[in-house]
Every structure is written in structure tokens, then in C-alpha cells.
Amino acid sequence: MALVEAVGVRKSFGHTEVLRGIDLEVDRGEVVCLLGPSGAGKSTFLRCVNHLETIDAGRIWVDGVPVGFRSHGGKLYELREREAAHQRRDVGMVFQRFNLFPHRTALENVMEGPVQVLRRDRAEVRAEAVTLLERVGLAEKAGSYPAQLSGGQQQRVAIARALAMKPKLMLFDEPTSALDPELVGEVLDVMTSLARDGMTMIVVTHEIGFARSVADRVVFLVDGAVVESGTPADVLDNPQQPRTQQFLAKVL
Amino acid sequence: MASDLRENLEVVPLRHPGRWISGAVILLIIVGLGWAMAEAEIQWEDVPGFFTHPVMLEGLLNTIVLAVAAQGGAIVLGVVIALMRLSANPVARWFAVGYIWLFRGLPVLLQILIWFNLALVFKNISIPMLFTVPTNVVMTAFVAALLGLGLNESAYMAEIVRAGLSSVDSGQTEAAKSIGMTPMTTLRRVVLPQAMRVIIPPTGNNFINMIKGTSMASVIAFLELIHAANNISSRNLEIMETLFAAAAWYLVMVSLASIGQHYLERAYGPR
Numbered sequence: 241m242a243l244v245e246a247v248g249v250r251k252s253f254g255h256t257e258v259l260r261g262i263d264l265e266v267d268r269g270e271v272v273c274l275l276g277p278s279g280a281g282k283s284t285f286l287r288c289v290n291h292l293e294t295i296d297a298g299r300i301w302v303d304g305v306p307v308g309f310r311s312h313g314g315k316l317y318e319l320r321e322r323e324a325a326h327q328r329r330d331v332g333m334v335f336q337r338f339n340l341f342p343h344r345t346a347l348e349n350v351m352e353g354p355v356q357v358l359r360r361d362r363a364e365v366r367a368e369a370v371t372l373l374e375r376v377g378l379a380e381k382a383g384s385y386p387a388q389l390s391g392g393q394q395q396r397v398a399i400a401r402a403l404a405m406k407p408k409l410m411l412f413d414e415p416t417s418a419l420d421p422e423l424v425g426e427v428l429d430v431m432t433s434l435a436r437d438g439m440t441m442i443v444v445t446h447e448i449g450f451a452r453s454v455a456d457r458v459v460f461l462v463d464g465a466v467v468e469s470g471t472p473a474d475v476l477d478n479p480q481q482p483r484t485q486q487f488l489a490k491v492l
Numbered sequence: 493m494a495s496d497l498r499e500n501l502e503v504v505p506l507r508h509p510g511r512w513i514s515g516a517v518i519l520l521i522i523v524g525l526g527w528a529m530a531e532a533e534i535q536w537e538d539v540p541g542f543f544t545h546p547v548m549l550e551g552l553l554n555t556i557v558l559a560v561a562a563q564g565g566a567i568v569l570g571v572v573i574a575l576m577r578l579s580a581n582p583v584a585r586w587f588a589v590g591y592i593w594l595f596r597g598l599p600v601l602l603q604i605l606i607w608f609n610l611a612l613v614f615k616n617i618s619i620p621m622l623f624t625v626p627t628n629v630v631m632t633a634f635v636a637a638l639l640g641l642g643l644n645e646s647a648y649m650a651e652i653v654r655a656g657l658s659s660v661d662s663g664q665t666e667a668a669k670s671i672g673m674t675p676m677t678t679l680r681r682v683v684l685p686q687a688m689r690v691i692i693p694p695t696g697n698n699f700i701n702m703i704k705g706t707s708m709a710s711v712i713a714f715l716e717l718i719h720a721a722n723n724i725s726s727r728n729l730e731i732m733e734t735l736f737a738a739a740a741w742y743l744v745m746v747s748l749a750s751i752g753q754h755y756l757e758r759a760y761g762p763r
């Protein structure tokens with residue numbers, strides 16, 4: 241069974257329908273890149289997978305569990321916020337604007353989840369957090385506050401913070417869009433190595449090069465619907481739909 | 493022209509005669525005021541005695557206890573009202589708006605008088621089946637002053653806390669959610685610590701106001717600093733001397749509060 245299964249996902253903000261029935265499956269260990277023009281609903285869909293937004297229709301399952309619901313006695317019960325929090329433990333998310341906690345050091349940011357949410361032993365968590373910071377190449381920045389780090393460094397800490405929860409799935413919401421061009425590479429490198437290690441990832445991105453080299457599958461969204469999906473070679477190099485061809489002609 | 497440097501012209505710095513004149517005028521005014529105070533018919537040598545008079549010290553202690561208790565209660569209540577104001581529950585939201593409207597809208601002195609005279613309209617305070625107590629036993633001058641000052645202040649604190657909570661970027665809450673934090677943990681670990689930067693300065697300001705506001709409790713004969721000063725001067729008629737001693741205590745308290753605020757701001761300051 242797929243790790244993520246989305247069926248007929250619909251979402252409106254006011255009178256604007258942002259998602260018009262999205263179907264998507266992501267297998268374990270698979271890396272899926274969501275591409276498309278701005279306003280296509282890529283980020284909104286990603287936020288629905290983590291229940292940061294509620295969906296109006298359809299259903300999303302992560303590892304067989306319906307997102308935002310508890311199934312019991314043949315009924316689905318909507319979750320309270322603290323129950324939803326419990327569900328989110330298994331899904332890591334990286335934001336466009338990093339959203340590190342500015343009042344805590346890099347190390348404290350990474351430790352916050354395991355210590356405060358999982359109530360694990362501080363010393364043990366600290367050792368793991370140091371290892372994670374090493375993995376993203378920031379061991380020497382453990383004591384720095386976010387404001388003392390570059391955008392690329394902040395985003396790598398944010399990735400480490402998400403990984404500290406040992407998630408089954410990682411969501412990346414335009415992780416390099418707020419970065420200076422010369423800092424994009426260091427973040428993509430970390431994401432690439434994460435993909436190589438077998439992490440299941442859904443990545444909203446405009447980095448076509450990253451999608452081409454790392455993604456197992458590329459999904460192209462326009463106006464809240466999937467227009468085209470397939471391997472990077474198929475979708476990026478040999479797009480069938482006119483809308484995909486137009487978009488790629490502009491960004492490539 | 494570039495030739496300035498080569499021709500080695502003398503540079504004349506800008507003079508500021510206006511600064512010298514206005515500075516001199518200010519100093520003159522200060523010297524004049526000092527002279528007037530020294531010439532006035534004040535028994536300066538009696539002031540230190542009133543400053544440390546046992547009644548004055550009792551008034552000082554009562555002032556501190558009242559100010560700290562009222563402000564402390566107001567902070568706790570203010571956080572609750574602010575959370576209600578931001579709640580998804582419309583009844584809670586409207587209650588919070590009404591609460592702020594009422595307790596911020598009435599003069600503190602009026603509120604103190606109403607609480608103090610509550611026994612005139614309610615003989616007993618009771619929760620049916622739980623307890624009943626006579627109002628005039630509960631509603632001492634201290635309790636009336638505490639309620640009057642504290643409830644008024646809690647309405648202001650609610651607005652200050654709301655501004656603080658709203659100042660924290662929504663991305664912070666989302667990041668906290670994304671690592672599985674519950675709403676309570678998010679508030680305690682992520683939002684409040686950052687809101688503190690916005691909350692502390694006006695709270696310090698309000699606490700200074702609170703210290704001085706306790707003087708209104710003198711109208712219901714609560715023995716705070718002003719009432720203590722009046723008690724002392726009613727015996728020796730040195731009204732100004734006792735008031736100056738009380739004034740000195742207010743300045744000491746306010747100075748200490750300002751210093752405390754400075755350190756609090758530094759502790760929660762930007763990194």
C-alpha cells in the first residue's frame with residue numbers, strides 16, 4: 241500500500257476553489273516533485289497532507305490513517321487539535337520561510353520536538369541533534385541563533401528539526417524559493433542526500449534541475465488539478481499536455 | 493573643487509551658539525527652582541524622620557503588597573481574557589470584548605468605591621449549596637482596592653497580551669504544529685516567549701502606573717502611603733514634609749520597577 245494516498249481532494253478559500261479533486265499516491269521511499277505555475281494549489285495540497293489546512297471533500301491517508309480523522313466503529317470522527325498534533329508527529333515539514341524558532345539556538349530548535357513533544361531524555365536527544373546538525377553540515381553552528389545564520393543555513397537547520405522527529409514522510413514547501421541564488425545548492429544537496437537515504441518526500445519546487453535528477457515522479461498541477469504526471473524524463477523532456485509545454489518553455 | 497585639498501585651505505567647524513544659550517537657560521531655571529525650594533518654609537530636617545516613620549513603613553508595605561497583587565492578578569486574568577478574545581468560540585469572544593469595554597471604561601476610583609460599598613446592595617456573597625458569607629466581612633478595604641485596581645488593569649493587560657500574541661508570525665505556530673506540538677505547548681514554548689518582547693514594555697509602564705494608582709485606595713481608608721502620610725501629619729501638621737517623604741518612596745519604587753523592566757526586556761530581547 242502507498243504511504244500517501246489522496247483521493248478527490250477539494251479545497252476552497254471563500255469562493256475560490258483552490259484544489260479541484262486531486263488524486264495522488266506516493267509510495268514508500270518515493271520522491272515526488274509537484275510542479276506548476278503559482279496559484280496552482282501545490283502548497284495548499286502539501287499543507288492538507290499535514291492537516292495544516294482542512295479539506296472540504298475527498299480523503300488523504302498517510303500510512304493507512306485518514307488525515308484529520310479517527311476511524312472507529314465504522315465512522316470517521318474529526319480530530320481535536322491536540323489529536324491532530326499527535327498525527328503530525330510522523331510527518332515532517334520544511335517551509336519556504338524556514339520558520340525556525342528565533343529565540344532558540346540551532347541545536348535547541350532541533351531538540352525542541354523530541355524533548356517537548358515526544359518527552360524523550362534530553363541527553364539522548366542532544367546527541368542525536370548534534371548528529372543531525374553534522375548531517376546537514378552545521379555542527380559548528382549548534383550554538384548560533386537563527387538570526388546569526390544565512391538563509392541556506394537556516395533552511396538546513398529547519399530540515400534537521402523536521403528529521404529529529406524521525407518522520408515517515410517529509411514535505412517540502414518551496415524550500416529554496418526564499419534563498420539567495422548562491423545558497424540554493426547547499427539546501428538541495430541536503431535534500432538529495434536525504435532522498436538517496438530512502439526518505440519518502442513530496443517536494444513543491446521550481447527547481448526543475450532538482451526534479452530531473454532526484455524525483456522518481458513529477459506531478460504537474462494547474463488550477464487545482466493534476467494535468468500530467470510521470471517520470472521526470474516523460475514529463476520534463478517530452479510533455480504531452482499543451483499547458484505543461486507552455487510552463488516548461490518559460491522556466492527552462 | 494578638487495583643488496581644496498591641494499591649496500591646503502583652513503577648515504572652520506560649524507559652531508552651535510544656540511545650544512549654548514538654551515543650555516544656559518535650562519540650567520538657570522533649575523538653579524532658580526532649587527533656590528526657591530531651599531528658601532521655602534519647609535522643615536527639610538524633619539523629612540528623613542517621616543521617611544522611616546513606622547506608620548510610613550507600614551503604608552509602604554501595604555502599597556507594595558497591593559500593587560504586586562493587583563498587577564499579578566491582572567496579568568493572569570489578562571492572558572485568559574486575551575485568549576478568549578482570540579478564541580474560535582463567538583460567545584467567549586463577545587464576553588472578552590464586553591469585559592474589556594466595562595472594566596476599562598469606568599474610572600478606577602469609581603470601581604474601588606463600588607466594590608467597597610457592595611454590602612449596601614448585596615448582604616451576602618454566596619454560591620448556592622456551596623458557601624455563603626456576609627459581604628461586609630469579605631469586602632475589606634484591601635479586597636475592594638485589589639478588585640478595583642486589578643480588574644481595571646486586567647482589561648488593559650488583555651489588550652497588551654492580545655497585541656503580543658498577534659505580533660508573532662503565523663509561520664511560528666505552523667512550524668510548531670509541524671513537529672507535532674499541541675496548542676498549549678505551542679503557546680508556552682513558541683508563541684508566548686516571542687510575544688514577551690511586545691508585552692513587557694507596556695506592562696512595565698502599567699505596573700508603574702499601578703504603583704501610583706494604589707494611592708486611590710486612600711479614599712476608602714486603606715493604609716497605603718498617602719493615607720499613612722495623612723495619618724502622620726494629622727498629629728504634627730507638617731503636611732508638606734510628610735507628603736515629600738511619601739513622594740520619595742514612590743520615586744524609589746518606580747525607579748526599582750524601571751530597573752527590573754530593563755533587565756526583563758534584556759532577558760527576552762532579540763537574539
